[in-house]
Amino acid sequence: MKNYDVIIIGGGLSGIKAFINLKKNGINVLMIEKSSYIGGRAFSFKDPLTGNYIDNGQHVIVGACKEYLNLLEETNNEENFIRIKNYQVPVIKNNKVSVLGSKFIGGSLGLIISLIQYKHLSIKEKVLLIKLLLKIKYINLDSDINKEKNFKKWLKINHQSESTIKFFWDIFLKPALNEEIDTIETKSALFVIKETFFSKNPQILGLPKVNLSTLWDRFEKINSRNIMKKTIVKKINIYKNKVENIILSNGKKLVAKNYIFATQYSSIQKILRDSNIDLNLKNNLDTSPILGIHFWFKNKITDDRYIASVDSEIQWIFNASKNHNNNENHIVISQSASSKWMKMDKKEIKKIFLKELNLIYPKANQKNLEKFSIVKQKDATFLCNSKNELIRNSVPLNLKNIFYSGDWVNTSWPSTMEGAVISGKFASEMILKSLKR
Numbered sequence: 001m002k003n004y005d006v007i008i009i010g011g012g013l014s015g016i017k018a019f020i021n022l023k024k025n026g027i028n029v030l031m032i033e034k035s036s037y038i039g040g041r042a043f044s045f046k047d048p049l050t051g052n053y054i055d056n057g058q059h060v061i062v063g064a065c066k067e068y069l070n071l072l073e074e075t076n077n078e079e080n081f082i083r084i085k086n087y088q089v090p091v092i093k094n095n096k097v098s099v100l101g102s103k104f105i106g107g108s109l110g111l112i113i114s115l116i117q118y119k120h121l122s123i124k125e126k127v128l129l130i131k132l133l134l135k136i137k138y139i140n141l142d143s144d145i146n147k148e149k150n151f152k153k154w155l156k157i158n159h160q161s162e163s164t165i166k167f168f169w170d171i172f173l174k175p176a177l178n179e180e181i182d183t184i185e186t187k188s189a190l191f192v193i194k195e196t197f198f199s200k201n202p203q204i205l206g207l208p209k210v211n212l213s214t215l216w217d218r219f220e221k222i223n224s225r226n227i228m229k230k231t232i233v234k235k236i237n238i239y240k241n242k243v244e245n246i247i248l249s250n251g252k253k254l255v256a257k258n259y260i261f262a263t264q265y266s267s268i269q270k271i272l273r274d275s276n277i278d279l280n281l282k283n284n285l286d287t288s289p290i291l292g293i294h295f296w297f298k299n300k301i302t303d304d305r306y307i308a309s310v311d312s313e314i315q316w317i318f319n320a321s322k323n324h325n326n327n328e329n330h331i332v333i334s335q336s337a338s339s340k341w342m343k344m345d346k347k348e349i350k351k352i353f354l355k356e357l358n359l360i361y362p363k364a365n366q367k368n369l370e371k372f373s374i375v376k377q378k379d380a381t382f383l384c385n386s387k388n389e390l391i392r393n394s395v396p397l398n399l400k401n402i403f404y405s406g407d408w409v410n411t412s413w414p415s416t417m418e419g420a421v422i423s424g425k426f427a428s429e430m431i432l433k434s435l436k437r
Contacts, residue, residue, distance in 0.1 A: 022428050068418045272397060411423050
């Protein structure tokens, strides 16, 4: 039986980051992943209806995601992301496009210039919006100014109109937090805005050029001897306040000095229940769904790389073929906080969104449509609410040699790829410190 310094249970982004940190410090580490791929919930799959490989969701990064960007660099994936400076988000309303973000000027100044030129708000609305953004830039997240917990109410207190909320705040916050603006908490919203627009990080919008799962092909190839895929951890055995070993579903026993649970919270709950460990783990994280609508057209419908829509059912449109540099005319519509679509028939969803897309791009019609696919992620992300914060601030099982990572761990970030990577970094650093004692 081979012993390891560290066994990482879970091959998502947090597990990958922890693996890299530990390995470069000479630690003998093993990664165990239950699925046939690594990368966690940001993955690609072969769609059974169309035969195409598609991502489970449209993932976008910003310059504030510095640890995720570092991970891309560590795995030689920098060239696999398109970087758009100063965001430059085209917003369409009543067939008129106006851009948020300056093409040539970055920082707060570029944002303010783009807002002055923004066509979807009145002069008064733009002045009040700019005043509030400058206020957010300098306020402390824990200050008394933010006593109102509901962000929409907080916006109203700060003189933001319904149009401003819909044509600015909603565009960024709904996809960032995967939550309706009506229920978003103030502290989470302000964190996102400050990190996105007012941090010292580069102001970029990053889009993948390749399918998500292929990002980790090189990492997996280099470390194949220390990665076990399609392998399920069935239970753990505890002795003297430490994990003594883990048991796989095939009965095999594995031993390590330390263990990182780099899995979803629900997966940890299951392993501990199956291990007959009696803990108060009845609470589940409140989650929110994401809907992805994939259309393939016979002929090109647009040259736009991406666009946000504010006066239709559609939220964001991504030109996957342009981003991936292929000729498939593949368009992805990404719908955050999409509870109302989860029980609807997929053919009905296709009908509704094809009609909405046609209003924006006239060539997007049934005659031009080649095929489609609908991807429903019912538990795509967890919500940033008080109940979930209690779970994030606790550990499921406190033992000397067990550590946790994943986007559910409290890193101050919401349920994002950045939060997952940060948690993997933290877990590996704690192990390295313990080994030096």
